Amino acid sequence: MSDQRLSPWRAAGRISRYRIGLFSLEFARLVAWNGSMLVIGWLLQQLFDALAGSAPAEFGAYELLAVLAAAEAARLTMIWSGVVGDKCWQHMRGLMRLNLLRALLRSGGPDAGTSATSSGEAVSRFRDDVEDFLAFLQSVTLAAGKVVLLAGSMVIMLSVEPVVAVAVVLPLVAVVVVTRLASTRIRTYRAAYRQSSAAVTGLIAEMFGSVLAVKSANAGNHLVQHLAGLNERRRRTGLKDHLVTQLLWKFNRATVDLSVGVVLLLAAPALHGGSFTVGDLALFVNYTSILVWVPYYIGQMLTRHGQAGVAIDRMAALLPAGEPEALVAHRPLDAPEQPPGPTASDGHAALERLTVCALTATHAASGRGVFTVSFTLERGRFTVVTGPAGAGKTTLLRAVLGLLPAEGGAVYWNGDVVRDRAAFLVPPRSAYVPQVPGLFSESLRENLLLGHEDASALRSAVHAAVLDRDVVTMPSGIDTQVGARGVRLSGGQVQRAAIARALVRRTDLLVLDDVSSALDVETERRLWDRLLADADRTLLVVSNRPATIARADQVIRLDQGRVPVRIDAPDRTGRCRRTMSQSVGSMS
Secondary structure, three states, X not given: OOOOOOOHHHHHHHHHOOOHHHHHHHHHHHHHHHHHHHHHHHHHHHHHHHHHOOOOOOOOHHHHHHHXXXXXXXXXXXXXXOHHHHHHHHHHHHHHHHHHHHHHHOOOXXXXXXXXXXXXXXXXXXXXXXXXXXXXXXXXXXXXXXXXXXXXXXXXXXXHOHHHHHHHHHHHHXXXXXXXXXXXXXXXXXXXXHHHHHHHHHHHHHHHHOHHHHHXXXXXXXXXXXXXHHHHHHHHHHHHHHHHHHHHHHHHHHHHHHHHHHHHHHHHHXXXXXXOOHHHHHHHHHHHHHHOOHHHHXXXXXHHHHHHHHHHHHHHOOOOOOOHHHHHXXXXXXXXXXXXXXOOOOOOOOOOEEEEEEEEEEOOOXXXXXXXXXXXXXXXXXXXXXXXXXXXXXXXXXXXXXXXOOOEEEEEEOOEEOOOHHHHXXXXXXEEEOOOOOOOOOEHHHHHHOOOOOHHHHHHHHHHOOOHHHHHHOOOHHHOEOOHHHOOOOHHHHHHHHHHHHHHOOOOEEEEEOOOOOOXXXXXXXXXHHHOOOOOOEEEEEOOOHHHHHHOOEEEEOEOOEOOOXXXXXXXXOOEEXXXXXXXXXXX
């Protein structure tokens, strides 16, 4: 959760300026639509007075009917023009989801957030919480239009009959008071409902992704029972959330009926006393039938304000710490971002040397990590990071790539500091294959390309990853469906598929985190033979296998997150200056 809280009103003000033109048109449409009701009420007053002959009319009855029909047609046209508003809301919806996705994909960089506890939780925040916030903003625009109508009609009605006009305002006060008193409970029930919904969707996603684990443990019945329990909790919290919301809305609607009755009771004596004309009564009835809904819209806005607060708090957990306003930060929806780095203005400068200087990165929960680690990767060299379990090998790779925030140190690309490693060290500069690669429920071809337009490297990537023989034996070859998270492939095939996916991008630096753990000795030997056949390929690999270490040009030995070296900055040659003896060995 972010340290600084973003209020629904501040978020609404910020995002409403994202497409200020569309939003202004939508707001103007709602104001004009409500303003047209003032005109229609006045026309009805003139028409009935003209028909009753109780007051002179500026126009005849037929002329007034024609004007009234034209006003109604214009009002209906304004309703159909709501497509402008739909486009505005779609842009806002896309912006918020883009900002959330951007924070997740840039995990570890300057825009990093904290991942949701499960995929279901993330889906709930992307879908439901975004909708809850935009429902609040929409209710604000609707209520604003009604307030304009209220102000205009009150001026007219006060000039006709002040007592009756005041009776219209009283229900609004009651709705505001009751809704404010219930706001805390609204937030509590909505937060509980969203959390329980996320638990259900998260478990379902995990079940589909862990079919083999469930079957091997014969845990199907237990999981179904657990899912039933979570779903029952979701039902109960959802019932409470729905009940308190519906009670408030029913209270608001009851004020509508009450207001109509009060206005008619007060208007009847005035009508009999002669101070009211038939046209005045028509005007009041018309305005009252509309204005009594103002409390409903105001109450709806206040109810959704509490729900929007819950939604913002939940979405802010995915954003950079202390930066909740990143949720509504303005950015293009369709323009690719240029990653910051030393070559942002010059395009892709091929890697000659990657220098890591005094890099420190720790995990907040345990305090473990890597401390002042330094080394240099030369183009075309094979570097292996080794050490006992828990030494910080994976942490080191993730910190170098910016996938884990660093507390100190720097990374240099060809001697230039990389300011945002998570954004810069991506294809075509670098590709990373983690210990447990992720595959999508698509064909093997789609998993390897992942939208990459240049498919010419596919064959060579499959060969280099020692996946070519496996592809031949698959039912549909490279177009075989791999199942959820690659469940139809073996562990070794998943690892090699992930390596092939990285090779398709033809990057300068290939970072592999213990990706041969599921391979037999012969397959591993052929994998390194093919990867090292490219003399320009720079490899940074985590491995404890002696055969892999023996091939390395450089070995970085980690122990409790440290190597006995401290390096502050690269010298003129691009290498770090050493201030202590280094435990980075070289092997030929």
